[in-house]
Amino acid sequence: MYGNGILAGMMVTIKRFVATYVDDLRMIGRRYYNPAGIEYRRSKDTKGIFTVQYPEEKLPVPEEFRFIPFLVYEVQEDGTHQDRCTSCGICAKVCPPQCIWIEQTTHPETGRPVPEPVEFFIDIDICMNCGYCAEYCPFDAIKMDHNYELGSYDRHAYHIFNKERLSRPVEYYAEIRPDNYAREEAIRREKEAKKAAAEAARAAKAAE
Amino acid sequence: MTEMTAERKLSALEERFPGAVSPDTRPGYGGFKVEPAKLVEVVTALRDELGYDYLSSVTAVDYLEAGVIEVVYHFYKSTGGRALVLCAQTPRDNAVLPSVTPVYPGADFQEREAWDLYGVKFEGHTDLRRILMWEGFGGHPMRKDWKEAYYEEDFKPFESRWPEGAVRRSEDLNPYGANVVYPKDMTNPEKVTEEADKLLYAKLDEEAAKIGKNLATDFVTVNMGPQHPSTHGVFRMAVVMDGETIVALKPVMGYLHRNHEKIGERNTWLHNMPFTDRLDYLSSMSNNWGYALAVEKLMGNRVSVPERAEYVRVIMAELTRVSNHLWAIGFLLNDLGAFFTPSLYAIEERELILDIFEATTGSRMMCNYFRFGGVARDFPEDAWNKLKMLVNERLPRMVDELDVYLSNNEIVGARTTGVGVLSPDEAIAYSMAGPVLRASGVPYDVRRADPYGIYEEFDFDVAVRYHGDCYDRYIIRMDEIRESLKILQQAVKRIPAGSVLDKNPYNVRVPAGESYGRVEGPKGELGYYIVSDGKANPQRYHVRAPSFVNLTALEKMCVGQKIADVVVILGSIDIVLGEVDR
Numbered sequence: 001m002y003g004n005g006i007l008a009g010m011m012v013t014i015k016r017f018v019a020t021y022v023d024d025l026r027m028i029g030r031r032y033y034n035p036a037g038i039e040y041r042r043s044k045d046t047k048g049i050f051t052v053q054y055p056e057e058k059l060p061v062p063e064e065f066r067f068i069p070f071l072v073y074e075v076q077e078d079g080t081h082q083d084r085c086t087s088c089g090i091c092a093k094v095c096p097p098q099c100i101w102i103e104q105t106t107h108p109e110t111g112r113p114v115p116e117p118v119e120f121f122i123d124i125d126i127c128m129n130c131g132y133c134a135e136y137c138p139f140d141a142i143k144m145d146h147n148y149e150l151g152s153y154d155r156h157a158y159h160i161f162n163k164e165r166l167s168r169p170v171e172y173y174a175e176i177r178p179d180n181y182a183r184e185e186a187i188r189r190e191k192e193a194k195k196a197a198a199e200a201a202r203a204a205k206a207a208e
Numbered sequence: 209m210t211e212m213t214a215e216r217k218l219s220a221l222e223e224r225f226p227g228a229v230s231p232d233t234r235p236g237y238g239g240f241k242v243e244p245a246k247l248v249e250v251v252t253a254l255r256d257e258l259g260y261d262y263l264s265s266v267t268a269v270d271y272l273e274a275g276v277i278e279v280v281y282h283f284y285k286s287t288g289g290r291a292l293v294l295c296a297q298t299p300r301d302n303a304v305l306p307s308v309t310p311v312y313p314g315a316d317f318q319e320r321e322a323w324d325l326y327g328v329k330f331e332g333h334t335d336l337r338r339i340l341m342w343e344g345f346g347g348h349p350m351r352k353d354w355k356e357a358y359y360e361e362d363f364k365p366f367e368s369r370w371p372e373g374a375v376r377r378s379e380d381l382n383p384y385g386a387n388v389v390y391p392k393d394m395t396n397p398e399k400v401t402e403e404a405d406k407l408l409y410a411k412l413d414e415e416a417a418k419i420g421k422n423l424a425t426d427f428v429t430v431n432m433g434p435q436h437p438s439t440h441g442v443f444r445m446a447v448v449m450d451g452e453t454i455v456a457l458k459p460v461m462g463y464l465h466r467n468h469e470k471i472g473e474r475n476t477w478l479h480n481m482p483f484t485d486r487l488d489y490l491s492s493m494s495n496n497w498g499y500a501l502a503v504e505k506l507m508g509n510r511v512s513v514p515e516r517a518e519y520v521r522v523i524m525a526e527l528t529r530v531s532n533h534l535w536a537i538g539f540l541l542n543d544l545g546a547f548f549t550p551s552l553y554a555i556e557e558r559e560l561i562l563d564i565f566e567a568t569t570g571s572r573m574m575c576n577y578f579r580f581g582g583v584a585r586d587f588p589e590d591a592w593n594k595l596k597m598l599v600n601e602r603l604p605r606m607v608d609e610l611d612v613y614l615s616n617n618e619i620v621g622a623r624t625t626g627v628g629v630l631s632p633d634e635a636i637a638y639s640m641a642g643p644v645l646r647a648s649g650v651p652y653d654v655r656r657a658d659p660y661g662i663y664e665e666f667d668f669d670v671a672v673r674y675h676g677d678c679y680d681r682y683i684i685r686m687d688e689i690r691e692s693l694k695i696l697q698q699a700v701k702r703i704p705a706g707s708v709l710d711k712n713p714y715n716v717r718v719p720a721g722e723s724y725g726r727v728e729g730p731k732g733e734l735g736y737y738i739v740s741d742g743k744a745n746p747q748r749y750h751v752r753a754p755s756f757v758n759l760t761a762l763e764k765m766c767v768g769q770k771i772a773d774v775v776v777i778l779g780s781i782d783i784v785l786g787e788v789d790r
Contacts, residue, residue, distance in 0.1 A: 002618060003618060004616065005615075005616030005617040005618050005620075005621070006617055006618055006619065008612055008613075008616060009612070009613045009614065009616075009617050011612075012609060012612060012613040013549060013613075016553070042559070042560070042563055043594075044560065044594060044597040044598055044601065044602045046556075050556055050559070061566075062566055062567035062570075062588070062591075063567075063588070064566070064567060064568065064569065064570040064585070064588070065566060065570055065571070066570035066571060087370075087371065089369075089370035089371060090714060092365060092369040092370040092373075093365040093369075093370070093714065093715075094365075094476075094478060094479070094714045095365075095369075096364075096475060096478075096479040096480075096481075096482050096483060098364055098365065098366050098369060100369060100370075101368070101369050101370070101373035101374065101375040102369065102370045102371065102373045103371070103372060103373035104370070104371035104372075104373075113371065117373075119373060119375075120373075121373065121375040123375070123377065123378075125377075126378070128482055128574070129571065129574065130481075130482035130574070130576045131570055131576065132478070132482070132576075132714075135584065135712075136712075136714040144570065156377075160375060160377070179588075
């Protein structure tokens with residue numbers, strides 16, 4: 001019969017329409033505006049309306065999510081900040097749109113370069129969030145952030161981030177990327193243990 | 209067919225055209241040089257006698273030091289097999305070559321692109337206008353001695369970034385400075401535009417005149433676009449109509465042009481990977497793969513892809529195909545006037561796929577996931593579990609639902625059946641690719657015809673339909689989703705453990721030579737033609753964009769149809785303007 005195809009299609013929409021309300025009733029009070037509800041709406045079992053009411057609701061971002069890099073520093077025992085960055089320049093070289101500028105510190109007396117940046121700029125209007133800087137940094141000093149809400153009223157005034165604006169403590173990094181942090185720390189501890197063992201062996205040899 | 213036999217066959221050509229065809233002896237090159245005067249004769253013999261009936265790519269390379277521009281042709285057989293590469297050289301200061309469009313109409317847009325960007329005049333081309341830049345633009349921007357606005361240096365990384373780090377905004381560089389040659393009447397943009405359209409309308413009038421006017425009616429010229437909801441972006445079709453029937457149609461593009469290839473030649477090899485994401489921004493994984501494939505081919509045994517990475521690549525590419533086809537089907541229905549209910553049903557599934565991409569690669573659409581020698585990182589556990597559920601349970605169910613919902617719908621049938629028909633011979637001649645080619649009854653799929661990665665290990669069929677109309681171009685996408693799910697289910701079951709990346713140096717070294725890497729992208733054959741001179745940056749980086757080449761046959765499909773069908777035909781080709789305009 002002509003029109004069967006349309007009717008079959010209409011059944012699909014009706015099913016979906018009904019499912020929306022059944023789902024709403026089944027999960028009354030739990031479906032919207034709570035984290036479990038958001039998780040349900042993006043799961044494989046989701047039925048009915050699956051949209052998220054941004055900004056009242058926000059999708060949780062996965063650990064690997066990348067948006068604008070930040071610099072990692074460690075707080076020393078005396079309270080000073082020690083940058084992990086050694087200003088080796090690899091991130092500036094691998095950056096596809098070339099949005100990273102690094103000014104190397106030079107020693108005031110000898111004039112030799114010191115492994116620490118005196119300034120570090122990222123033009124976030126140009127940054128394409130590719131994550132290469134974080135991927136290729138040999139010191140785990142630059143990482144990708146999770147904060148994607150960076151609106152501002154004047155791009156000329158706010159959109160070139162300097163070192164101060166980019167720096168975040170290592171605890172922040174550990175918080176947003178726990179798995180990566182744990183993995184890197186394990187590697188670092190292993191390396192340190194090896195180094196200590198080698199040094200101990202050398203000391204033992206010298207003592208002989 | 210192997211390259212060996214290709215060589216033997218060509219030696220027959222060498223005998224027939226003594227002195228005109230000779231093997232390309234430069235290290236790293238595998239093609240044949242052809243004398244320009246004999247080019248058309250040679251390609252005719254190639255098509256009619258040797259069976260190389262599919263011209264995949266035409267592009268130019270500027271060898272500044274040698275003072276020549278070389279035009280490179282990649283031929284394939286529509287029955288499968290490897291490429292046959294021809295190249296013809298012409299002096300830079302007077303670049304003229306015969307056009308191959310009389311033999312291969314599919315070269316039309318690609319030759320126009322080579323004229324636009326390199327200034328190669330193709331004699332015998334009936335419509336040699338600029339295609340990506342506007343008429344009146346000064347110079348040919350892909351030439352090595354042409355400098356763009358914001359020009360800093362020839363190659364990245366730029367010196368000023370480190371160790372002095374003199375930060376500044378690139379827009380502070382004066383775009384009207386001495387580094388760019390602008391046309392004289394650039395001060396009056398109106399005039400430039402008028403000139404461009406004059407050539408376009410003259411061409412349209414010429415084609416309309418062939419048909420001849422009806423006594424009672426007058427032809428009307430209408431511009432659909434650049435701002436038109438049916439064009440999925442900024443795309444314009446200049447249409448001449450007799451009543452409601454299309455008499456002539458010319459696509460006008462380049463509104464999103466950013467000279468991707470010039471940027472690519474400034475970049476290092478690694479830099480290009482995230483830029484490829486932005487070509488066809490709906491299927492970044494396939495774009496990544498094509499580029500990685502081309503570069504890995506050239507690197508040869510310096511790089512090897514671990515087995516697990518090969519599986520991950522297949523999984524990602526097939527997920528991309530599913531999500532792209534869902535999008536294409538959804539928005540085809542939008543073009544038919546079924547506003548947003550079908551497309552949102554389709555997009556819901558796509559969202560779930562993008563969630564997996566985001567958890568694995570860090571980004572939903574700009575994945576930047578492939579590296580030379582593998583992929584960037586492995587699946588996190590939760591994404592992997594979700595993936596298994598999706599490909600085994602949810603997606604097959606949802607495709608069936610979509611099928612019930614749309615495929616037998618009488619309105620969809622009435623609007624698409626018999627509309628925009630392309631015959632198999634035309635589809636091959638116009639170098640169509642992907643679903644459009646296969647919907648016309650040509651079972652040509654790069655995954656089977658010229659396998660790459662580990663596709664040979666999977667059991668799947670090449671989807672093919674035989675009518676070549678819009679309905680077949682719709683239904684074939686449904687078929688392809690099913691085939692992709694088949695591949696995914698096998699891949700998820702069989703994926704081995706192990707590492708996903710060989711080694712990952714930031715300064716990739718690529719030996720000198722040329723290479724053409726092509727993959728079966730969701731929209732068709734996506735090819736990357738790269739030339740290396742052994743330096744840190746590509747000497748030539750060309751993208752054979754399926755959306756762009758598929759538009760060559762748009763006029764052919766539209767002439768004789770009604771104006772309302774143009775929207776459907778364009779929707780059934782499934783273009784993305786990021787890739788068309790590059």
